[in-house]
Every structure is written in structure tokens, then in C-alpha cells.
Amino acid sequence: MYKLNSIIENQKINKLLSDFKRSPHQLNKPHESDAEIIKLNDGLLAITTDSISEEILTGLYDDPYIIGWMIVTINISDIAAVGALPIGILISEIIPQDFGQEKIRELQKGISDACIMYKTFLLGGDTNEGESLVLTGTAIGIIQNKKIMSRLGCKSGDILYSSGKLGDGNAYAISKLISETNSFTKYKPLARIKEGRTISKYASCCMDTSDGLIATLDQLMRLNNAGFELNNNWQNVIDDDAIEYSKNLNLPPWILFAGQHGEFELIFTIPTEFKNAFLKETLKNELSPIELGRVISDREVKIPLYKELISINTAFIRNLPIEANGDINHYLKMLLEYDYQIKHEPSLKFTSP
Amino acid sequence: MYKLNSIIENQKINKLLSDFKRSPHQLNKPHESDAEIIKLNDGLLAITTDSISEEILTGLYDDPYIIGWMIVTINISDIAAVGALPIGILISEIIPQDFGQEKIRELQKGISDACIMYKTFLLGGDTNEGESLVLTGTAIGIIQNKKIMSRLGCKSGDILYSSGKLGDGNAYAISKLISETNSFTKYKPLARIKEGRTISKYASCCMDTSDGLIATLDQLMRLNNAGFELNNNWQNVIDDDAIEYSKNLNLPPWILFAGQHGEFELIFTIPTEFKNAFLKETLKNELSPIELGRVISDREVKIPLYKELISINTAFIRNLPIEANGDINHYLKMLLEYDYQIKHEPSLKFTSP
Numbered sequence: 001m002y003k004l005n006s007i008i009e010n011q012k013i014n015k016l017l018s019d020f021k022r023s024p025h026q027l028n029k030p031h032e033s034d035a036e037i038i039k040l041n042d043g044l045l046a047i048t049t050d051s052i053s054e055e056i057l058t059g060l061y062d063d064p065y066i067i068g069w070m071i072v073t074i075n076i077s078d079i080a081a082v083g084a085l086p087i088g089i090l091i092s093e094i095i096p097q098d099f100g101q102e103k104i105r106e107l108q109k110g111i112s113d114a115c116i117m118y119k120t121f122l123l124g125g126d127t128n129e130g131e132s133l134v135l136t137g138t139a140i141g142i143i144q145n146k147k148i149m150s151r152l153g154c155k156s157g158d159i160l161y162s163s164g165k166l167g168d169g170n171a172y173a174i175s176k177l178i179s180e181t182n183s184f185t186k187y188k189p190l191a192r193i194k195e196g197r198t199i200s201k202y203a204s205c206c207m208d209t210s211d212g213l214i215a216t217l218d219q220l221m222r223l224n225n226a227g228f229e230l231n232n233n234w235q236n237v238i239d240d241d242a243i244e245y246s247k248n249l250n251l252p253p254w255i256l257f258a259g260q261h262g263e264f265e266l267i268f269t270i271p272t273e274f275k276n277a278f279l280k281e282t283l284k285n286e287l288s289p290i291e292l293g294r295v296i297s298d299r300e301v302k303i304p305l306y307k308e309l310i311s312i313n314t315a316f317i318r319n320l321p322i323e324a325n326g327d328i329n330h331y332l333k334m335l336l337e338y339d340y341q342i343k344h345e346p347s348l349k350f351t352s353p
Numbered sequence: 354m355y356k357l358n359s360i361i362e363n364q365k366i367n368k369l370l371s372d373f374k375r376s377p378h379q380l381n382k383p384h385e386s387d388a389e390i391i392k393l394n395d396g397l398l399a400i401t402t403d404s405i406s407e408e409i410l411t412g413l414y415d416d417p418y419i420i421g422w423m424i425v426t427i428n429i430s431d432i433a434a435v436g437a438l439p440i441g442i443l444i445s446e447i448i449p450q451d452f453g454q455e456k457i458r459e460l461q462k463g464i465s466d467a468c469i470m471y472k473t474f475l476l477g478g479d480t481n482e483g484e485s486l487v488l489t490g491t492a493i494g495i496i497q498n499k500k501i502m503s504r505l506g507c508k509s510g511d512i513l514y515s516s517g518k519l520g521d522g523n524a525y526a527i528s529k530l531i532s533e534t535n536s537f538t539k540y541k542p543l544a545r546i547k548e549g550r551t552i553s554k555y556a557s558c559c560m561d562t563s564d565g566l567i568a569t570l571d572q573l574m575r576l577n578n579a580g581f582e583l584n585n586n587w588q589n590v591i592d593d594d595a596i597e598y599s600k601n602l603n604l605p606p607w608i609l610f611a612g613q614h615g616e617f618e619l620i621f622t623i624p625t626e627f628k629n630a631f632l633k634e635t636l637k638n639e640l641s642p643i644e645l646g647r648v649i650s651d652r653e654v655k656i657p658l659y660k661e662l663i664s665i666n667t668a669f670i671r672n673l674p675i676e677a678n679g680d681i682n683h684y685l686k687m688l689l690e691y692d693y694q695i696k697h698e699p700s701l702k703f704t705s706p
Binding site for chain 1: 365366369370372373374375376378379388389391393394395396398400401402403404405407410440441443444445446447461462465468473474475476477478479481482483484485487489491493495
């Protein structure tokens with residue numbers, strides 16, 4: 001596949017997997033799908049695992065209720081992104097000795113409320129002591145469609161959509177990790193199960209924005225050997241409060257796509273011939289997908305910015321958190337320098353490796 | 354159920370689960386099964402999650418290869434204990450920044466070797482940074498029998514078996530955590546998949562010895578409203594090196610049943626009418642189950658010790674690690690005081706709450 005290894009995160013995963021044979025029951029290869037797709041008897045199982053640890057250590061998540069809500073949401077979102085119907089979740093909790101009963105109750109309440117919201121169930125779990133709080137969820141779902149929806153399959157000309165408004169994940173992250181004066185507390189994302197099931201009937205590919213929009217488009221670009229061009233009115237996809245928040249901090253709004261704390265919307269592509277049928281069904285199901293742009297044959301992510309169509313250096317943006325080695329102020333400084341460059345010297349384009 | 358709550362571990366789990374509704378797809382209640390049993394379309398899925406964290410913090414596991422081997426083994430063992438055929442495992446790895454590439458390679462080698470041993474596959478995973486190493490596995494398997502094997506179902510008169518020799522888990526734990534002079538390094542347990550699949554055709558209940566024999570029998574006693582009496586020759590079930598090791602340290606051999614670091618054998622019961630058919634099939638399949646004793650109607654765990662039939666206070670033994678609050682020397686001292694009591698004042702019997 002086209003230079004998946006230019007992204008440090010992909011390199012790390014490929015290195016960890018290098019000695020492993022794939023199961024003959026597994027229908028997806030590494031990176032190709034938000035959830036693993038497993039053939040069982042005559043059915044298809046979607047299964048995924050995701051932990052919350054760094055987010056707690058950095059202070060991004062400090063409310064036990066939100067941590068409980070998120071461990072369900074991040075896993076169910078991956079089930080939604082393959083169009084599956086969630087069956088339930090197993091959760092392993094590593095709890096420090098001094099965590100306290102009230103905080104445990106809040107954590108469990110967050111998990112329970114999220115299960116109720118998603119009409120899904122806690123199927124099992126494990127508890128263990130540890131130095132710091134770590135939660136690991138594993139969600140399972142059933143794929144009822146014949147056609148499997150994964151990250152693979154979009155073609156030049158397909159229309160690019162988001163299942164909803166973006167940017168609140170990154171506004172929240174800036175508020176928690178950087179800004180000392182302005183706070184943005186409105187963050188309680190929803191896994192898009194109903195959306196995923198409708199989308200899966202029409203979409204050529206789909207991925208959730210757990211790592212923000214640019215990381216999502218970059219990964220889809222590498223997997224599909226195709227690129228994306230956003231519409232001129234891309235600001236319409238940004239959450240109103242998030243855009244207001246970025247303006248108060250003098251941050252360019254597109255930065256809300258670049259940060260890697262996502263909003264768990266689904267980014268997907270619809271072949272033009274299915275557009276009408278898709279929109280008809282979303283109307284019937286009261287869904288509100290937002291048209292973001294289109295798939296292009298160039299392997300680039302292009303955004304109309306500062307009166308030019310800028311090819312964003314998505315590899316630079318994705319690798320920046322690791323390059324910045326956890327220094328979030330340095331990370332933001334580098335992002336803003338990049339913004340300055342595309343604003344004032346757009347001819348000096350980076351190109352994505 | 355009969356006083357499951359006398360065991361602090363069960364209390365904790367029940368408290369965590371108190372707000373949760375059960376899935377209509379789930380066929381087992383809490384505590385009743387080593388793996389969760391989920392009805393999917395026309396098949397049955399076994400799924401389980403288990404973490405390794407405390408074992409690393411206490412120094413019980415310090416070899417990355419063994420940690421990798423164990424995260425697969427402890428999860429596949431739960432799949433084996435319900436008689437399922439493993440399909441694969443997902444593993445989330447929380448890795449400290451300073452862990453080092455060589456250790457990561459060893460960890461992955463342990464995971465890979467265990468997958469090969471169990472003819473199973475790594476299906477997916479997640480990596481995250483954290484303060485200390487935490488691994489969480491989630492294994493899935495398919496149940497092909499019509500009859501579901503769980504921890505429930507044994508009746509007075511059934512014969513009690515172990516799938517193999519016991520005691521090396523606790524000998525290893527003593528060696529790692531207590532003894533400064535004698536070492537016992539022979540610990541690389543095997544999940545008993547082939548055994549589980551044969552056992553599931555005949556057994557009235559089954560559970561793995563992940564927490565040692567006495568904890569296993571205590572939990573089965575509480576779930577089944579029945580007890581267990583070990584045969585006079587119970588020492589035959591102890592691993593030769595483990596018994597030698599306990600003798601060198603002047604520890605009574607039955608202590609190897611009491612510690613809570615198990616050997617991942619399967620403890621199961623066979624109704625007398627199936628004994629011959631079961632033994633015939635184990636011979637054919639080259640399995641070596643060991644007859645341990647029998648199910649009795651009294652809700653007690655009785656072991657012939659010091660020329661008496663002693664009813665062991667299994668609740669005291671199971672709760673002791675938590676009561677000792679991590680002080681392993683105090684824990685062993687209390688266990689040895691209990692041994693002194695049953696040896697010298699057997700009339701002063703504890704009774705299990």
C-alpha cells in the first residue's frame with residue numbers, strides 16, 4: 001500500500017505485527033478497517049479493542065464519568081464505522097488503590113449511561129490494580145449486510161461526507177491542555193451507530209474521526225491511492241461553539257481538523273450514482289450528513305485556504321505529536337508555523353511523503 | 354446464589370455490575386462461566402477479557418517473553434474452560450516510554466509463540482503509553498456443542514478431576530515473591546484447549562485454576578450449592594518439582610492449592626454414568642486427567658490432612674490476599690498459622706461463611 005509507513009503510528013503497528021500470521025477467518029488486513037471483520041459460521045462478527053491511558057495521564061480526561069462514557073464510545077464508534085449492529089462490550093479496568101469509591105461510581109455511571117444510549121450491554125470484564133487508571137474496552141457487533149464496509153474502496157469522483165459537525169474534540173483538547181483562560185467543556189461525543197448502518201448500504205469507504213479529520217483523510221488517502229478535496233464552504237462542517245472558541249483564541253479554524261483528538265463522527269464516501277438514494281434514506285431516518293468535498297485522483301488532501309487550494313502536508317501533521325514528544329505547546333507552535341507558511345508562502349508547498 | 358458475597362472479589366464484581374442490565378444475547382449470568390456466552394444468529398460465541406497489571410507491579414512477572422505468553426494463555430484458558438474452539442485474540446498494550454525495543458520484541462515473541470502453540474491468531478489490538486506496562490487480552494471462540502459447559506451443574510456423587518498436575522503456579526509465586534534462596538523457574542502454563550473440548554462433552558461443570566485450586570473449588574461450591582471432598586492420594590495431583598520445592602522450604606504441600614497464582618488446568622466434574630465414556634475418549638485423545646475426589650452435598654471443601662478430614666475455611670483463604678493488603682510475607686504467615694491450627698487443633702474448625 002502507498003507509503004502507509006510514512007506515518008510513524010502505522011510503522012509502529014506494522015513492526016508489532018511483523019511476526020504474526022493472519023487468521024484465515026479474518027477478512028480485513030491491518031489498517032484496512034476500524035473494526036476487525038471475522039467470519040464465523042455463516043455470519044460476520046465485527047470486533048475491536050481500544051484503551052484509554054494517555055488521555056488520563058496528560059489530563060485530557062480527568063472526569064471519571066467522561067472516562068467511562070468514552071471507553072464505551074470509542075469502541076462502539078469503531079463498530080459503527082463498519083456498519084455493524086453492536087452486541088456489547090467487555091471492559092477491563094486497571095484502578096489505582098487510592099482511586100476512591102465515589103470516583104468508581106462515576107466511572108461506572110459513565111459506562112452504564114453510554115451502554116443505555118447505544119442500546120448495548122456490558123458483557124463482561126476484569127478489574128486489576130495498577131499505578132494509574134487504564135481502561136480497555138472490546139466491543140463486538142454483527143454485520144448484517146452482504147457487502148462489507150471498510151476503509152477501502154473509494155474512487156475518484158465519489159462524494160465525501162461527514163456524519164455530523166466536527167471540531168469539538170480538538171476545541172476540548174486545546175481547552176484542557178493549553179488554554180489557561182478560555183474553557184470549552186461541551187464534549188460528550190456520540191458513536192454513530194444508526195448512521196453507520198445506513199451509510200454501509202451505499203458507501204465506498206468509511207472511517208471514524210477518532211484522530212481528527214486530517215488524520216482520517218490521510219489514512220484513507222494512503223489506503224485507497226486517492227486523495228480528497230474539500231469544498232469551499234468547509235467551515236460549515238465545524239461545530240458553531242468550536243469555531244467561536246478557535247476565533248476567541250485567534251486560532252485558524254482549520255486547526256480544528258489538524259489536532260488528533262477527534263469527535264467520533266463517520267467520514268465516508270458515496271459514489272455519485274448512489275447519492276440520491278443515500279440522501280433519501282438519510283432524510284427518512286432523520287440523519288444529517290454534511291457534504292465535505294470529493295475524492296480526487298491525486299494522492300493529496302486539498303483544502304481551500306487563504307484564497308488558494310492548499311495541498312496539506314498531512315504526514316507532517318500526523319507525525320507532529322510524536323515529533324513534539326508530548327510537548328503540547330511546542331506542538332501547537334509548530335502547527336501555527338505551518339499555518340503561517342501556507343498563508344504567506346503558499347508556493348513553498350510541502351508535499352506529503 | 355449461596356453467599357457468593359462472602360468472597361470480597363465477588364462483592365467487588367457485583368458492586369461494579371449493580372447498575373447494568375444484562376444483554377438478551379448473553380446466556381450466562383455473572384460468575385457462572387469462565388468466558389461470556391453470547392448467542393449470535395444460530396451460533397454461540399465465547400468471549401473473555403483479562404489483564405496483566407498487578408503481576409507486573411509486584412514483580413511476579415518480570416520477563417517480557419513470559420508476560421506475552423501469559424496474556425494469551427490466561428485468555429485462551431477461559432475459552433478452553435467453556436469447551437470452545439479459539440478463533441483469536443485482541444491485545445491492547447500500555448507501554449511505558451522507557452520500555453525499550455528489545456523488551457518489546459521479547460513481549461511480541463511471547464505473544465506470537467503462544468498463538469502458534471494454541472493454533473490461534475492475533476486479530477487486532479491497540480497500543481498506548483502509560484506509567485507502567487499493562488496488557489489486556491480479549492479472546493473469542495466458537496462453541497460447537499449443543500450443551501453449554503459452564504461453572505454450573507455439578508451434583509453430589511459426580512467425580513472431580515483436574516486436567517493435569519497442579520501447584521507450579523504457586524511454587525513459582527513463592528519463588529518470585531518470597532524465597533530469597535530457592536528458585537523455581539519452571540513456569541510456562543498451557544491453556545487446555547484440546548482437553549476442554551473433550552471435557553465439554555461429558556462434564557457437569559468446569560472452571561480453570563487461574564486462581565489456584567482452593568479458590569476454584571470455593572467458587573464452584575458457592576455456585577452449585579454443593580461441596581467437594583479430595584481423595585486421600587491428593588498429593589498425586591501436585592507437580593513433582595513443586596512438591597519437592599515446597600518440602601525444601603518446609604511448607605506443607607497443600608499450601609500449593611491455597612495460593613492464588615494458578616496453573617491454568619481445568620477443574621471439572623463428570624457424572625458417574627459418563628465416567629467410562631469420558632475416560633475412553635481421553636485415552637484416545639492422549640489426555641491425562643487426574644481424579645481428584647468427588648462432589649458432596651455438604652457445602653464444604655474437605656481435604657484429608659494430618660489424619661483427619663479437614664473442612665477448609667476457603668473464604669478465609671480466598672480473602673486473605675486482600676486482608677493482607679499486598680504484604681506477601683504477612684499473607685504466608687497467616688496461611689501457616691492456619692495450617693498450624695488444623696494440624697494441632699483440628700477440633701477448632703473454621704466454618705466457611
